Amino acid sequence: MGRIQLKSVTKSFGDIQVIPPLDLTIEDGEFAVFVGPSGCGKSTLLRMIAGLEDLTSGDIEIDGEIATEVPPAQRGLAMVFQSYALYPHMTVRKNIGFPLRMAKMAQAEIDQRVETAAKSLNLMDYLDRKPADLSGGQRQRVAIGRAIVREPAAFLFDEPLSNLDAALRVGMRLEIGELHERLKTTMIYVTHDQVEAMTMANKIVVLRAGVIEQVGSPLELYHKPRNEFVAGFIGSPKMNLVKGSEAEKHEAATIGIRPEHTDVSMTDGAWKGRVGVAEHLGSDTFIHVHDTGLADMLTVRVNGDISVKHGDTIYLTPQADQIHKFDAQGMRI
Amino acid sequence: MSDRKLPRLLQSPAVILLLIWMLIPLGMTLYFSFIRYVLNNLRRPEWTTPSLSNWRGFGNYEFVLNSKDFLFAIQNSLLIVCSILILTVVLGVLIAVLINKTFPGQGIVRVLLISPFFVMPAVNAVLWINMILDPVLGLQGIAVGSINDMLDTLRNAPLVGWFFSLWPELEPISFRATQTSAYAVIIMVTWQWTPFAVLIFMTSLQSEDQQQKEAAVLDGASIWSQFRFLTLPHLARPIAIVVMIQAIFHLSLYAEIEIVSRGNGNKNLPYLIGEFANNNIGAASATGIFAVILANIVAFFLLRMIGRTLME
Numbered sequence: 174m175g176r177i178q179l180k181s182v183t184k185s186f187g188d189i190q191v192i193p194p195l196d197l198t199i200e201d202g203e204f205a206v207f208v209g210p211s212g213c214g215k216s217t218l219l220r221m222i223a224g225l226e227d228l229t230s231g232d233i234e235i236d237g238e239i240a241t242e243v244p245p246a247q248r249g250l251a252m253v254f255q256s257y258a259l260y261p262h263m264t265v266r267k268n269i270g271f272p273l274r275m276a277k278m279a280q281a282e283i284d285q286r287v288e289t290a291a292k293s294l295n296l297m298d299y300l301d302r303k304p305a306d307l308s309g310g311q312r313q314r315v316a317i318g319r320a321i322v323r324e325p326a327a328f329l330f331d332e333p334l335s336n337l338d339a340a341l342r343v344g345m346r347l348e349i350g351e352l353h354e355r356l357k358t359t360m361i362y363v364t365h366d367q368v369e370a371m372t373m374a375n376k377i378v379v380l381r382a383g384v385i386e387q388v389g390s391p392l393e394l395y396h397k398p399r400n401e402f403v404a405g406f407i408g409s410p411k412m413n414l415v416k417g418s419e420a421e422k423h424e425a426a427t428i429g430i431r432p433e434h435t436d437v438s439m440t441d442g443a444w445k446g447r448v449g450v451a452e453h454l455g456s457d458t459f460i461h462v463h464d465t466g467l468a469d470m471l472t473v474r475v476n477g478d479i480s481v482k483h484g485d486t487i488y489l490t491p492q493a494d495q496i497h498k499f500d501a502q503g504m505r506i
Numbered sequence: 507m508s509d510r511k512l513p514r515l516l517q518s519p520a521v522i523l524l525l526i527w528m529l530i531p532l533g534m535t536l537y538f539s540f541i542r543y544v545l546n547n548l549r550r551p552e553w554t555t556p557s558l559s560n561w562r563g564f565g566n567y568e569f570v571l572n573s574k575d576f577l578f579a580i581q582n583s584l585l586i587v588c589s590i591l592i593l594t595v596v597l598g599v600l601i602a603v604l605i606n607k608t609f610p611g612q613g614i615v616r617v618l619l620i621s622p623f624f625v626m627p628a629v630n631a632v633l634w635i636n637m638i639l640d641p642v643l644g645l646q647g648i649a650v651g652s653i654n655d656m657l658d659t660l661r662n663a664p665l666v667g668w669f670f671s672l673w674p675e676l677e678p679i680s681f682r683a684t685q686t687s688a689y690a691v692i693i694m695v696t697w698q699w700t701p702f703a704v705l706i707f708m709t710s711l712q713s714e715d716q717q718q719k720e721a722a723v724l725d726g727a728s729i730w731s732q733f734r735f736l737t738l739p740h741l742a743r744p745i746a747i748v749v750m751i752q753a754i755f756h757l758s759l760y761a762e763i764e765i766v767s768r769g770n771g772n773k774n775l776p777y778l779i780g781e782f783a784n785n786n787i788g789a790a791s792a793t794g795i796f797a798v799i800l801a802n803i804v805a806f807f808l809l810r811m812i813g814r815t816l817m818e
Contacts, residue, residue, distance in 0.1 A: 223724060225723065245724050246723065246725065246726035246727075247726075250724070251724065252720075252721065252724050254717045254720070255717075258715065258717040258718045258720065258721035259718075260721075260722075260736060261718075261740075262735075262736075262739035262740070262742075263735070271722075271725050271735070272724075272725035272726055275725050275726040275731060276726055319725070323725075
């Protein structure tokens with residue numbers, strides 16, 4: 174079980190309130206991702222759930238019981254840190270077994286649980302090595318192993334992949350996803366990378382300056398962003414936001430159109446512009462279009478085999494049913 | 507000139523200087539230890555100048571080994587060094603952990619804590635033995651005297667007087683005495699060198715990874731477990747450094763021993779060398795060679811011990 178509820182939780186450092194009253198429920202078995210730009214309070218929020226940071230006011234409930242005053246170790250949560258936070262003087266075996274040893278479990282049982290965890294994480298060959306002798310991905314797996322053996326009510330991940338190189342990151346993302354499918358345990362994952370959020374989450378919590386901007390499934394956020402911030406944050410490349418007369422035609426202060434929802438033609442279309450940089454990814458090509466008179470730059474995503482040159486004239490037509498409209502306050506209409 | 511010669515040539519001044527620095531004193535000590543060489547001898551004036559014709563073989567070594575103070579000096583050297591090491595490391599770790607947290611007045615406390623290290627050894631010894639440890643005029647004498655006065659008053663008090671009359675009168679300890687002068691040296695050197703240990707441990711504690719601590723908190727580690735499994739292993743290397751440096755320094759203690767009791771009941775090898783060197787340079791040199799051997803043995807075992815217990 175691992176249902177976590179935050180009830181008007183706030184956090185202040187001195188006079189500065191970094192998290193205004195915030196309510197959130199994470200259901201048992203959910204994979205929730207807190208995502209937002211750096212400094213938005215997502216890590217603070219996670220540390221408050223873990224108990225490493227005190228609440229200024231409000232309550233945290235775990236499985237319906239108020240856990241605000243419960244010491245971190247007794248909340249039944251396990252955390253994986255960005256720096257892995259492995260104990261450098263202990264072998265992998267001792268690292269993974271440490272929480273069990275602290276819980277005064279019998280040595281035979283510790284050994285057995287460590288072996289089970291190591292097997293599932295492909296760490297059997299490294300059990301007697303020190304963390305310093307492991308690669309980044311292996312260290313990350315040890316950190317996850319140390320969390321798994323505790324059989325926690327929920328896992329907390331604090332940007333666990335940001336110290337890994339791009340290829341490893343994709344691999345670990347899948348492993349963590351698999352882990353969640355296998356264990357069905359609640360997971361809360363903090364990241365600034367919206368790709369990680371979109372690929373892993375059942376529920377994404379978009380945060381800005383300590384305020385929840387939107388909570389929803391990845392596709393809800395993609396198709397129905399509640400405001401301009403979420404619209405711009407979710408999706409890659411970013412949504413194009415257009416203000417002014419073009420927006421007024423749609424009776425909105427701002428309209429948003431995703432790069433993949435724009436038709437491109439070299440001969441005619443709604444908006445005329447000049448090709449800037451074209452990024453060829455193989456399957457797709459991102460074309461940055463300037464001089465449309467609508468925004469500094471629009472990005473469109475087209476089929477990979479298009480041949481355009483820097484400086485070519487290009488015509489863009491937004492797909493009418495994919496236009497997002499926002500009012501003057503930036504809220505979705 | 508080939509590729510190898512130039513770097514060697516450029517290194518040579520430093521290497522040669524170091525060799526001269528190390529080898530000449532060692533060589534002279536070895537040389538003197540094998541000849542009869544005394545500063546003043548009216549019957550055998552030829553012994554007063556060092557010369558190979560006064561060759562004595564291992565005679566000086568035999569003389570030193572058979573002298574009544576030699577074994578005692580070695581035991582006493584080890585007693586003093588080991589006691590100081592244990593005390594400074596234990597106190598150093600405790601104080602460093604204590605002042606590692608932020609608190610008001612932290613800067614002043616740290617400066618005050620470090621300051622004993624800047625007192626000269628002779629001054630340190632004079633201050634301790636006269637002002638603090640003296641059984642009559644020192645703090646010790648005053649403290650023991652006042653406690654005795656207080657006990658006297660309590661003995662005459664109604665109701666509880668019978669209880670306190672069971673207590674003995676306290677006797678101040680004379681730290682210049684044969685039995686206690688080594689302890690006086692241990693106390694004053696520990697006071698002086700604990701700040702050194704604190705300083706080294708403090709800098710090391712500040713480089714301790716805080717996320718590891720947080721991970722340990724979540725893993726259910728108590729304060730003691732965090733100290734035992736994270737902080738202490740983290741401090742293993744600085745402890746090794748402190749032990750090594752102090753072992754080297756304290757094997758050659760001299761000023762404190764001279765000032766506390768002039769070697770009465772409390773000699774170490776350097777002090778014995780000093781006593782021999784009043785006249786018998788040959789015996790002093792032989793003792794010096796024994797001191798070098800002892801220092802190497804101590805260093806070897808200390809490094810082994812620390813390496814095994816703490817680095818794991």
